[in-house]
Amino acid sequence: MKKKTAQLKQDDNLEEWIYYMLDYVYEQPLTRVTVLNEIDNWAWRKPKNEDERAAWLDMLIAQGYYLMYEGNILPSIETYEEAYRFYNAAPFPGTDILEYILKPLGNNYTRLGDYERAAFIHTKALEIARKEGNIRQIAGVYNNLAVVFQMQDMFPDAIRSGLAGLQYAPANSSIAGLLHSSLADVYLKAGKTDSAALSAAQAVKILRQPGILKEENAPYWLSSALQMSGDVAFSQHRYKEAQVFFKEGWKVMESHYAGARKREKARLLEKSGRVALHLKEKADDFDKGIHLLIPEKLAGGIWPQENQLYGEFMLADALEGKADALVQSGQLKDALTGYMLIFSIEKSLRREFFSRATRLLHQKQSHALAEKAMNTAFQLWEQSGDQQYAFTMLDIMEKSKAQVLLEEQQFNMQNSQLQVKDSLLDRQRKLQQAIAYYDREKALTGKTGGDRTELAYALSQIQLQIKRKYPDFFEPVNPSPLFVPFLPGKDLPQGLIVKNFFAGTDHLYIIDLQKQGILSIKRLPDAAQKLDAIHQFVTRFFHNGPQAMQNDPQTYYKQGYQIWRWLWNDTIAGNKYLLVPDGGLGYLPFDALPTDSVYNRDLSKWPFLLKKAATGLAYSMQTWLQQQQQSNGKTNGITGFFISKASEGITLPAVQQEFEAVSHAAKGNYYQNEKATLAAFREQLGKNSILHLSTHASLEGAQQLPAIQLADGPFFLFELYARKFQPGLIMLSACRTGQGMLAEGEGIISLAREFSASGATGIVAGLWNVHDVTVAQLTGNFYQQLPAAESPMMALHNAKKAWLEDKDTKQQLKLPYYWAALTYIGHHHAVILEKPEKERNYLKWIGAGGALIILILLLRYSRR
Numbered sequence: 001m002k003k004k005t006a007q008l009k010q011d012d013n014l015e016e017w018i019y020y021m022l023d024y025v026y027e028q029p030l031t032r033v034t035v036l037n038e039i040d041n042w043a044w045r046k047p048k049n050e051d052e053r054a055a056w057l058d059m060l061i062a063q064g065y066y067l068m069y070e071g072n073i074l075p076s077i078e079t080y081e082e083a084y085r086f087y088n089a090a091p092f093p094g095t096d097i098l099e100y101i102l103k104p105l106g107n108n109y110t111r112l113g114d115y116e117r118a119a120f121i122h123t124k125a126l127e128i129a130r131k132e133g134n135i136r137q138i139a140g141v142y143n144n145l146a147v148v149f150q151m152q153d154m155f156p157d158a159i160r161s162g163l164a165g166l167q168y169a170p171a172n173s174s175i176a177g178l179l180h181s182s183l184a185d186v187y188l189k190a191g192k193t194d195s196a197a198l199s200a201a202q203a204v205k206i207l208r209q210p211g212i213l214k215e216e217n218a219p220y221w222l223s224s225a226l227q228m229s230g231d232v233a234f235s236q237h238r239y240k241e242a243q244v245f246f247k248e249g250w251k252v253m254e255s256h257y258a259g260a261r262k263r264e265k266a267r268l269l270e271k272s273g274r275v276a277l278h279l280k281e282k283a284d285d286f287d288k289g290i291h292l293l294i295p296e297k298l299a300g301g302i303w304p305q306e307n308q309l310y311g312e313f314m315l316a317d318a319l320e321g322k323a324d325a326l327v328q329s330g331q332l333k334d335a336l337t338g339y340m341l342i343f344s345i346e347k348s349l350r351r352e353f354f355s356r357a358t359r360l361l362h363q364k365q366s367h368a369l370a371e372k373a374m375n376t377a378f379q380l381w382e383q384s385g386d387q388q389y390a391f392t393m394l395d396i397m398e399k400s401k402a403q404v405l406l407e408e409q410q411f412n413m414q415n416s417q418l419q420v421k422d423s424l425l426d427r428q429r430k431l432q433q434a435i436a437y438y439d440r441e442k443a444l445t446g447k448t449g450g451d452r453t454e455l456a457y458a459l460s461q462i463q464l465q466i467k468r469k470y471p472d473f474f475e476p477v478n479p480s481p482l483f484v485p486f487l488p489g490k491d492l493p494q495g496l497i498v499k500n501f502f503a504g505t506d507h508l509y510i511i512d513l514q515k516q517g518i519l520s521i522k523r524l525p526d527a528a529q530k531l532d533a534i535h536q537f538v539t540r541f542f543h544n545g546p547q548a549m550q551n552d553p554q555t556y557y558k559q560g561y562q563i564w565r566w567l568w569n570d571t572i573a574g575n576k577y578l579l580v581p582d583g584g585l586g587y588l589p590f591d592a593l594p595t596d597s598v599y600n601r602d603l604s605k606w607p608f609l610l611k612k613a614a615t616g617l618a619y620s621m622q623t624w625l626q627q628q629q630q631s632n633g634k635t636n637g638i639t640g641f642f643i644s645k646a647s648e649g650i651t652l653p654a655v656q657q658e659f660e661a662v663s664h665a666a667k668g669n670y671y672q673n674e675k676a677t678l679a680a681f682r683e684q685l686g687k688n689s690i691l692h693l694s695t696h697a698s699l700e701g702a703q704q705l706p707a708i709q710l711a712d713g714p715f716f717l718f719e720l721y722a723r724k725f726q727p728g729l730i731m732l733s734a735c736r737t738g739q740g741m742l743a744e745g746e747g748i749i750s751l752a753r754e755f756s757a758s759g760a761t762g763i764v765a766g767l768w769n770v771h772d773v774t775v776a777q778l779t780g781n782f783y784q785q786l787p788a789a790e791s792p793m794m795a796l797h798n799a800k801k802a803w804l805e806d807k808d809t810k811q812q813l814k815l816p817y818y819w820a821a822l823t824y825i826g827h828h829h830a831v832i833l834e835k836p837e838k839e840r841n842y843l844k845w846i847g848a849g850g851a852l853i854i855l856i857l858l859l860r861y862s863r864r
Contacts, residue, residue, distance in 0.1 A: 014043065025062070060082055103140070103141070115151055118148045119148050146165065146182050150186045196232050270318050336376045391518070403620075435452060439705075501579075501582045505528055510522040592608060608816070616793035639691050640691075641710065642695070728831075731782075732766065733779050752765035763826055766823075779822075781802055783833070791831075796823075
C-alpha cells in the first residue's frame with residue numbers, strides 16, 4: 001500500500017490516490033475507519049479539477065457515513081456539512097446530493113435534536129426529489145419531515161407529512177413500512193393509541209416480507225417498527241408484550257448490523273431497561289447500552305468520568321435509566337451522581353444547536369430530569385444533613401433555569417469584544433440583519449419570506465466557522481465558584497439574601513442563601529396546585545385590570561398572605577432579597593404580598609413585603625452574576641424616547657410629566673412623539689449607558705414577539721442581535737415589558753429578558769398594564785432616588801415606599817395594582833447620573849461667583 005500511494009503522490013495523481021485509499025478502507029471499513037478519517041489530512045494538496053473534486057466529495061461522504069454508522073453524530077454532521085459546502089462552492093453533475101448528502105445530514109440534525117436545521121435540509125431535499133420526479137425519494141423525505149415535526153410536538157403537521165408520503169410510496173414497499181412506523185410514533189405521542197397500534201402493526205407486516213429485508217436499510221426500519229409496537233404496548237401497560245417486541249428488534253439489529261448501529265441498539269436496550277423497571281426486575285440493559293456508547297472501561301466505577309462523555313441523547317437516556325433504577329433500589333447517592341452527569345451532556349448538546357427555539361425546547365425537556373435530581377438530593381440532605389447535598393440542590397436549580405439566556409449573554413459579550421476586521425464577521429452581521437428583516441416582515445404581515453430559512457442555515461455555518469477561528473472567545477460558560485460545594489456565596493454582597501425557587505410537578509423547592517452560606521431549604525408538596533393558585537391570583541388581580549382588587553380587597557389580602565406563607569418562612573431574615581423565580585412564579589409581584597394574617601381596611605396599614613424588605617429579580621444566579629460583573633461605576637447619560645400619543649388617538653399627559661422628570665434628572669438625548677422614530681432609535685442605540693423607553697410595548701405576531709412601539713412602527717428585540725449593543729441600565733416604562741410567553745426551564749420571554757440577553761446590566765420593567773399617572777410619578781421619584789441609592793433596586797424600592805407614604809396619594813392608588821407593576825432585574829451597584837447641562841451651568845456660575853467673592857476679599861485684605 002505504501003509503495004502504491006507514494007507513487008501516486010509522486011505523480012501528483014490526487015484523484016487516483018483518493019480512490020485507492022477509499023478502496024483500501026472499503027475492504028475492512030469497521031477496522032480501517034481511522035484511516036478513512038485521515039485521508040484529507042494526508043492529502044498533499046486540495047483538488048484542482050472536476051474529477052479531483054468528485055473524488056474529494058466521495059471521500060467526505062464516506063467519512064460522514066461511517067461516522068454516522070458508528071454512532072458519532074457530531075463528527076458526522078461536521079463532515080456532511082463540509083461536503084455540502086464543498087459541493088455548493090462549485091456544483092458539478094453526476095452527484096446524487098439528495099441521497100448521499102442531504103438525507104443523511106438532515107437525519108443527523110434530527111438525531112442531534114436540531115430541528116430547525118433538519119427541517120431546512122429536508123425541505124431542500126424535497127425540492128430536488130420533486131424536480132427529479134423520484135416518487136420513492138419524495139416519500140422518504142416526507143417521512144423525515146414527519147419525524148422532525150413530531151419531535152417538536154407539531155402533530156398535525158407530522159400526520160400530514162406522513163400521509164403525504166404514503167400517497168407517493170408504492171404499496172407494501174419498504175418505504176411504505178417506514179412511513180407507517182413513523183406515523184405510529186406520531187399517533188402515540190399525540191395520544192391516539194389505537195391509530196398508533198394499527199400503524200405499527202402494518203409497518204411490521206410490510207417490513208417482515210422476506211424480499212424486502214434484502215433491501216438496504218430495511219432491517220433497520222423493521223427494528224424501528226418493532227420498537228414502535230413495543231412503545232404502544234408499553235403505553236398500554238402490557239409490559240411483557242413490550243419486552244418481546246424490544247428483544248426482537250434487538251435481534252434484528254444484531255443479525256444485520258454486527259458491530260455497528262450502536263446508537264440504535266442502545267435505544268432498544270434503554271427501552272428494554274424501562275420495561276424491567278416497571279416489572280421490578282433487574283435493569284442491567286441500561287449498563288449494556290452505556291457500554292455500547294462508551295466501549296472503554298468506565299474510569300469512574302459504575303459511572304463514566306466527565307471526560308468520557310459526549311453530546312449524545314441516547315447516552316443521556318441510558319444514564320438516566322440507570323440512575324432511575326438506582327433510585328428504585330434505594331442507592332440514592334450513586335443515582336444522584338448519574339443525574340448530574342447528564343447535565344454535562346445536555347450542556348454540550350445545547351451549544352451545538354443553532355436555533356434559539358430548539359435550545360428552549362431542550363431546556364424545557366431537561367426540567368423533568370432536574371426534578372428527579374432535586375428529589376434525590378433533597379432525600380440525601382434530609383437523611384444526612386450533609387451540606388454537600390444542599391449545595392447540589394442549588395446547583396441543580398441553576399442548571400434547570402435560564403441556561404439559554406446565560407449562553408446568549410456570554411456570546412454577546414464575547415462577540416462585542418471581538419474587535420477585528422474579518423470577512424466572516426461582516427458576513428455574519430449582514431446575514432443577521434437580513435434575517436431580522438424577514439422576521440420583522442413576518443411579525444407585521446404574517447408572510448414568511450422564502451429565503452429566510454436559507455439565510456438562517458447560511459448563518460449557522462458562518463457562526464460555526466467563527467467559533468473555530470476564534471475559540472478563545474467562544475469557550476463554554478464555566479460555572480461560578482459560588483456553586484462549588486461547601487463554599488459560601490462569596491460573590492454575594494453582604495446583607496443580601498438570595499431566595500432561589502424550583503417549581504416541579506410534585507414539589508416546590510425554596511433555598512435561601514447569603515454570603516455566609518445556605519440559610520434554609522424548604523420543600524412544599526402539591527406544587528402543581530399551588531402554582532395554579534398563584535396563576536389564578538395574578539390573572540384575577542393584576543392581568544385582568546384593577547376591578548377585582550378594588551371590589552374585593554379582602555380576598556386579595558387573604559390569598560396574597562397565603563402565597564407569602566408558602567414562599568417565606570415565618571420571619572423575614574433580611575431587608576434585601578434577590579429573588580430567582582421559576583416557571584409561573586416569574587409573573588408574581590412579590591413585594592405586594594401581605595406578611596400578616598390580620599386584615600385592615602386602611603390600605604396605609606397593610607403590611608406589604610415592600611415595607612419590610614427590598615426585592616429584585618434575577619433569571620438565575622449566574623445570569624445575575626454576569627450582570628453584576630459587567631456593571632461599572634462610570635457616570636451615565638440617558639437616551640430617552642417618549643410617546644404620549646396612544647394608537648387610538650388618545651394623548652397621555654402623564655408621559656409629558658415623565659419626560660420632564662427624567663430630563664431634569666440627567667443629561668441625555670431625548671426624543672418625543674413624532675421624533676421618537678425607528679431611525680432615531682437605531683442610531684442612538686449604545687450612545688448612552690441608560691436607555692429610557694416611555695412608549696407602548698406589545699407582543700406581536702403568532703409567536704408573541706416582544707416589540708417596542710415607536711412613532712413610525714414597532715422595533716422588535718430580535719433586531720438587536722445584529723448589533724453590538726452593550727447597554728447598562730434600561731428603564732422600560734411601558735405596559736407588560738416584563739410579561740410574555742413562559743418558556744419552562746428558561747423564564748418569561750419578555751422585553752426585559754431580551755434586553756438581558758443583549759447585555760443589559762439592569763432593567764426596570766412592568767409586569768402588567770401600568771397606570772400611566774402612577775408610573776410617571778414613580779419613574780420621576782426613581783430618578784430622584786437613583787444618585788443617592790446604593791443600587792437601582794433600592795432606588796425603585798424607595799420610590800415605591802415614598803408613593804405609599806405620601807399623604808397626597810389617593811387611597812385607591814395605594815392598591816398594589818397601581819404601584820407594584822414595576823420590578824427590577826439586574827446588578828446591585830450604584831448608578832451615577834450625569835447632571836443636565838442647565839444644572840451644570842448653574843453650578844458653574846455659582847462656583848465662579850464664589851471664586852470672585854473670595855478674590856475680592858483677598859484683594860481688600862492685602863491692601864490693608
